[in-house]
Amino acid sequence: MPPGGPESPTPARPDARLRVMDAAIRLFAESGFESTTVDEIAADAGISRRTFFRQFHSKEDVVFADHRALLAQAAEFLERSRHSPGADPWESVCDAAELVFRRFEENRALSARRYRVVNAVAALREREIVTVHSYERLFTDHLGAVVPSASPLVIVPFAAAVTAGHNYLLREMLRGNPDATLPRLRSELALIRRRMHGDAPSGQSGGRASAGRRVVVVVADSAAGDDEIADAVRSELAHADAADSADRHH
Missing domain, CATH: 1.10.357 (Tetracycline Repressor; domain 2)
Incomplete structure (x- = not known):
């Protein structure tokens, strides 16, 4: 569960969401969906883990951002x-x-x-x-x-x-x-x-x-x-x- 509980993700600029989605999908393609962690996605996209969960519910959510x-x-x-x-x-x-x-x-x-x-x-x-x-x-x-x-x-x-x-x-x-x-x-x-x-x-x-x-x-x-x-x-x-x-x- 993301930090702070199950609240809806905070809206982000479309370009920012696409940048995170691009990083996540590239990592999923290289290392596999299950093997890739949220921390790895956040680091690659240049954001914090907390920011990731403000924008998305889960790894599944980022795929369809x-x-x-x-x-x-x-x-x-x-x-x-x-x-x-x-x-x-x-x-x-x-x-x-x-x-x-x-x-x-x-x-x-x-x-x-x-x-x-x-x-x-x-x-x-x-x-x-x-x-x-x-x-x-x-x-x-x-x-x-x-x-x-x-x-x-x-x-x-x-x-x-x-x-x-x-x-x-x-x-x-x-x-x-x-x-x-x-x-x-x-x-x-x-x-x-x-x-x-x-x-x-x-x-x-x-x-x-x-x-x-x-x-x-x-x-x-x-x-x-x-x-x-x-x-x-x-x-x-x-x-x-x-x-x-x-x-x-x-």
């Missing part, structure tokens, strides 16, 4: 779009996902090191699942508030597909796939938006079927990973395309 800020940025972006005349809330969700991807792309080396560290530690993988769900929940809540007439059977799969598509390409980018780029993500998210929601104006309900609109519902096992979910969504969209093509030719 930037996610809280990214989630807040995405929430602020969606809130601004909510009050922007003519903004399409479905497109705004895709834009928020692009914002998050862009931040990771800007810090690619650090993000890739963290990806390797997280994959090696079960507790960190579990923490990552919770973090990913936070983004999906943000997207779902935003659409539910801005498009209250839309059916949850449209909103929930849409938010899940955007999140899974983003995470799939993010992991590919961190693995070094040169095709996993922001333009590729933008293209894939536009495809998801057209296939699952359609191009109806934002004021129209997402709950009724209409020309050009398709709802794809994918049921996945609770243990399924993002890659499996993304593959399942792609498969269902392909089946829907084939069915549409057959209908047009009869």
